[in-house]
Amino acid sequence: MLRKVEIMKKILIYAVIVVVLILFIVVYIQYDKDMHAAYQRVSEGSEKFMTDYGEIEYSVEGEGTPVLLIHGAGGGYDQGLLMGNNILKEGYEFISVSRFGYLGSPMIEDSTVEKQAMMYTQLLDYLNIDKVVVFGVSAGGPSAVQFAHDYPDRSHALILVSAVAKYMGDDVPTSTKIVNSIQKSDFAYWLVLKIFRTQFQTFIGISEDTIESLSSEDKEIVNDMLAYMHPMSPRLPGNLHEAAIKPLAGEELSKITVPTIILHAKDDSLVDYEHAIFYKENIRKAKLVTFDHGGHGMVTELKDMHQEIKAFLEKYL
Numbered sequence: 001m002l003r004k005v006e007i008m009k010k011i012l013i014y015a016v017i018v019v020v021l022i023l024f025i026v027v028y029i030q031y032d033k034d035m036h037a038a039y040q041r042v043s044e045g046s047e048k049f050m051t052d053y054g055e056i057e058y059s060v061e062g063e064g065t066p067v068l069l070i071h072g073a074g075g076g077y078d079q080g081l082l083m084g085n086n087i088l089k090e091g092y093e094f095i096s097v098s099r100f101g102y103l104g105s106p107m108i109e110d111s112t113v114e115k116q117a118m119m120y121t122q123l124l125d126y127l128n129i130d131k132v133v134v135f136g137v138s139a140g141g142p143s144a145v146q147f148a149h150d151y152p153d154r155s156h157a158l159i160l161v162s163a164v165a166k167y168m169g170d171d172v173p174t175s176t177k178i179v180n181s182i183q184k185s186d187f188a189y190w191l192v193l194k195i196f197r198t199q200f201q202t203f204i205g206i207s208e209d210t211i212e213s214l215s216s217e218d219k220e221i222v223n224d225m226l227a228y229m230h231p232m233s234p235r236l237p238g239n240l241h242e243a244a245i246k247p248l249a250g251e252e253l254s255k256i257t258v259p260t261i262i263l264h265a266k267d268d269s270l271v272d273y274e275h276a277i278f279y280k281e282n283i284r285k286a287k288l289v290t291f292d293h294g295g296h297g298m299v300t301e302l303k304d305m306h307q308e309i310k311a312f313l314e315k316y317l
Contacts, residue, residue, distance in 0.1 A: 068097070075228070141164045168245070
């Protein structure tokens with residue numbers, strides 16, 4: 001009898017091992033398929049240009065008024081295009097770049113917002129584009145502001161969406177630290193989205209109330225935003241560099257003469273609303289559009305954002 005029990009235990013253990021192996025194989029096959037598609041997408045959708053300071057990755061799409069799209073944390077040129085298409089829509093020529101450390105744009109020895117703005121300028125020279133609307137999202141805000149400050153003659157207008165205004169330094173929020181840890185691995189990020197998608201969305205500034213209020217169209221956009229962070233590992237150097245970025249101080253912001261519109265949600269838990277207030281108080285020609293809800297991505301407010309920006313640009317273009 002004892003021998004039969006031992007045999008049954010061994011059979012059960014082997015069965016569990018086989019099930020776990022099968023599950024691992026199934027998961028890995030799906031992961032490998034998704035990563036292959038993601039790496040192919042980002043490698044085929046862009047070009048690279050060598051500036052005097054280093055290489056910059058970019059993509060040009062659409063026809064109309066040129067818009068320089070500058071992505072946020074966890075992004076790249078692909079995230080910029082996604083934001084441009086969802087917020088601005090048609091009638092624009094998008095020049096979307098990958099910032100330092102993201103995808104095909106390597107870090108350089110002096111990866112400052114000043115150098116980043118210089119590289120934008122040389123890229124526009126190469127593309128024979130004289131003047132652009134500058135569009136900065138989240139952590140893309142500092143280099144967008146720097147460009148408008150340093151090159152006002154090349155800036156029609158400045159658009160800041162959920163934009164970072166202050167130096168983070170050592171004061172990195174716990175949620176950001178968790179996100180950075182997850183994003184160190186393609187597999188970890190992929191697995192988290194499969195199992196803990198809602199929780200991850202709260203970490204990147206989309207509140208549970210906002211998630212619950214999403215329409216089916218909004219949910220599709222959020223899913224695209226999350227999917228466009230794949231693959232994550234080529235974006236890691238840029239993610240880690242965000243805390244070291246030093247935006248313009250208030251005194252320098254007051255020198256900006258470019259017409260500016262700031263759009264921010266009060267319930268943004270990733271980039272606090274105080275960032276928007278700081279920009280409004282220091283940029284002379286700034287208009288602040290405030291949303292009570294929407295979180296960091298303001299996905300629920302895209303239609304209103306589009307109308308606000310459209311009316312703003314019609315006034316200044």
